[in-house]
Amino acid sequence: MAIPTARTRDSASARFLKPFCQLFEAMVTTVILSMLCVHLLCFCAMFLLISTRLNDKKMGMEVFALGNLLLGLAYILQLWGGPVSTGLMSMLNHTLTLCAPAAYVLGALRFFDRPTPVWRPLLGLAVLYTILQGLVQWQLGSEARHALLAAACALFFLAMTGAVLYAGRTIAKDLRVEMLVFALLIGGICALNAMKFVLILTEGMAALDMASSFQRTFYIYMSFLATVLPPCAVWLVLRRLTDELRNTAARDPLTRLLNRRGLMDGLEAHFRSRTAGHAYLLVIDIDHFKLINDTYGHNVGDLGLCHIAHVLNSTARQGDLTCRLGGEEFALIALNTDKAGAMQLAERLRGAIELSEVPGTSVGQRIRCTATIGVSDVFSNAQALDAAMQQADTALYRGKTLGRNRVEWVQT
Template identity: 65%
Template sequence: MAATLVVGMLCVHLLCFGAMFLLISARLQGKKLGMEVFAVGNFLLGSAYVLQQLGGPPGWDALSVANHTLTLCAPVVYSIGALRFFGRPTPLWRPLITLALAYTAAQVAVQWVLGTAARYALLSGLSALLFLAMAAAVVQGARTFARDLHGEMCLFAVLIGGLCALNAAKFAIILQGGLPALDMGSRFQTVFYLYMSFLATVLAPSIIWLVLRRLTDELRAMAARDPLTQLLNRRGLLEGLEAHFRSRTAGPAHLLIADIDHFKHINDTYGHQVGDAVLCHVADVLKGLIRQGDLASRVGGEEFVLVCLDTDTAGALRLAERARTAIERSNAIVPLGTRPQAPIRCTVTIGLSEGFASAQELDHAMHEADAALYRGKTAGRNRIEQAGSHRVPAAASDSEPSPAPTSPAVP
């Protein structure tokens, strides 16, 4: 009687949270984070328990077959929802229908050959294997693509592992005792469904928590990045420096300001759409040059900031020269007039600060680099200037940026 009451409450819980997941997915108009799939999983499992309540004692009938099919399909649907949550688009309905048809056919075959107890054992055994695979995938995810959710993933692995153990125990009990072992008044069935109820109570709010955390993380990331180039903005740059200098082993940093030469001429001559394309091109070049852990930022207009972490002045100068040379030798492919695309070549002038050892020194470092940049602009552009010194390496002569409308090749 206690197990039957728990199953009834579990049905209501699953169906109500399924409706809630569906409402949340409707509000997430673009990126649904798998919520609509989690809703389907809840509806499947809730419907399976409704059929169990309607079907009576274990036996062979259409309700029992449908109950088993829905029960096995539900964790597969939850797995697909998890994949979508982590940004891995995965089809739902075709594999779900294929699985449902295949398992229904398998039930008929097992029932025909081995009997009703074997069909119930089949469900428990396959469920145990499925939950074992899910727990292993969650543990692997905590080490790789979901490291930012390490604590939550470990909790899920433990809970899913409990499901695996209970289904494995049910499989052994059915093999040993047959259908009488599935009596709803037995101690094992009471423990089994109490755990299922506990799991449903914990997992549903946990899924909502993960969605809220992912949305707030994305909002925080958007607030820290330039919307055009996806480089860090000033706020993101400061947060990155603070995170670096919190480490006791953090070395000094050097700051570079790179300013696109004659950018106003590009905008005035070709329009702001071309100017935006040039900014994105320079941003892509810089992102491809910096080391892992270094910071790249657009702080406004045509100015870009690179922060070299754990390096000396010579290393920062080498990066600055690589950046200047790479931009000078590359072309920004942009829309130009009635022609579909045309290359534009541009150059940058770079100012380099002295080394600094705390995030609070960011403003001073930017002032140093900006003063060096101004000297470079005055001296002729397309060069590197170091704070507190004269021009570093001589560069190509100053020239206006030029399109090459006759060919998309390098002019």
Template identity: 60%
Template sequence: MVATILVGMLCAHLLCFAAMFLLISKRLHGKKMGLDFFAVGNLLLGLAYVLQLVEGGPAWSVMSVVNHTLTLASPVAFWLGAMRFFGRPVPLLRPLLVFAAVYSMAQVLVQWSLGPVARYAMLSGVSALMFLLMAGTVVYGVRTFAKDLYGEMVFFAALIFGICVLNAVKFVKLLSGGLAALQMDADFQLVFYIYMSFLATVLPPSIIWLVLRRLTDELRNLAARDPMTQLLNRRGLNDALQLYFNSRKAVPAHALMVDVDHFKRINDRYGHQAGDTVLCHVAQVLHHTVRRGDLTGRIGGEEFVAICLDSDVDGVMQLAERLRAAIESQAVAMAGGGQMLHCTVTVGVSHHFMGAQGLEAAMQEADAALYRGKAAGRNRVELAACAQNGLPVQRTDCPSDTTKTAM
């Protein structure tokens, strides 16, 4: 009686959360993040337990074959849903239908050749193997594609491994004790149903939490990036610098201001679409030229900025010159006619600064150097002067020769 109540509650949880997942996925429109797949997984497992209640116990029937197939198709749907959550465009219907056909045929063959105990043991054994692979994939994800979800992924791995262990124990009990191990009121079955009810209560809200966190992260990322070039905007630069300078390994940084030469002339002559192409090209070159860990941003119009971390002024000047030379040497392909356009940039380099609050002053330094470079002929790299408003600036990295040109 207790086991029947537990399975009934389990069915209710699974079917209710299936409906919830489906409703939420419809609100997400184009980017469902696997919630529609998770809805199918909950629905399949809920229906499997409904059939188990109707069946009442181990039996050889079409209902039993469908029950076993739905039970194992559910983790397949969850696995595919997880792949969708992490951006893999996998289909759902075809893999499920292929799996259902193959496993249904396998049940018939095992039942006829080895008997009912072997068929039920196959269900437990395959379940244990599938959940072991899922737990291993989650652990692998913690170290690779899901580092930002470390705590959540470890939690999921522990829960999934628990299902693996219980199915492995059931497999052993079936081989040693036969179908008697599957009696609903047996002690082990009660433990199994309690754990499954716990999972049905905990896992769906956890999945919703993951989706909400991912949506929040994407909204935060959109607010911190320029929509055209995908570089950081001013807000994103400030936030990233706050994180960097709050770390124990933080060292002084330098700011590079990059401005596309004669950009208005490009827009007037070739059109705004060509201008946008040039901006995206410069952003791409900037992103690939800076070192790993440096920050890149677009702060408006044709102006870009790079924040170089953990480097001295000579290293920053060399990087700025590589950037200038790379943009000068690479032609930009215009959309449509295949016309190639060359552009150049002028780069202003600040002296070092420490702390996110120093970014504004560093950008003013770099901007002043940038405009000196513009006045001196453009297509140059210019280091900030050692004085502002006639007053000396106390800098340890201020060399005697403050200007370097690329020409």
């Protein structure tokens, strides 16, 4: 009769404990997935509440809520039916899983003021992917269908990572750091889905077992994202609202040009730069503007002011500051130029105003404006703006007395 050795006893104990360890690991993964569902649904409700407070401009929050709802429902179905189920519930799970990031993309487009439909693209994606799932299940089996989801998610998140990096260099330059962080986080999801695809191809459906270390790592990372990303989205919304309030306070409500406060802020920002050059102030006054108001009414007068603002913006060089000082008086600060350049800009602006016609008036009303422009001496700090304003005003009034529709340089 053989006497059991210590090694054989340890091996028997390991075989006895292995099922309990696997069961415990599966329970841990299930708890993590359950908490992930709770996070997603709670933040879904939070996004919906925020969107109701944002009135007309919801900044995509209601679409982010939809994305969280879709992903939360997908994981609930996975808890219900298991990660390797093969029925219609599993196909619905996969469709919801793929549609969720698509909803996040649509929400991001709305956040960046790119109006886009939501339901039609999502329904189209859902129908197409469900049909594709059915074909793959029929021809290649359930394992191939699970691999298809992992591959599709990996490619989708790879495209999202590139899009976020591109946005940080174009439409979201003021959020470049935030876009880089988002790209790193989304890149992590991409890498995990690519690993899942490889594991399914090499290990089969065993790679999706809830007791596997990969599944546990995957859901821990997803829980981390579900905890971190929603507060980041809320912070971005608050920042956007704060920027809009600051921008509103710095701009004229009619023409959307800078007001006096915005002009000073822009000057201070310019002169804080180490490479900042000199500046010249141009004060522009519309000739006989009161006559336009009295003859055609204040609505036409407002059209005329908006038209002058458009001409001012289109004539100014990149980097110049344009402002409405009040009434029919405007200002342009020519940056990084010399006296000759400032005078050429002023003359070009005067000619553009004289040759243009106020649009939007009724048939038979051909309204043209002229302007008198006073140009200040050079100045090199924001505190000199008041002195430059006095100089340009003096030159402007001299131009008025000399016949209007002309450019005058300050006489020092």
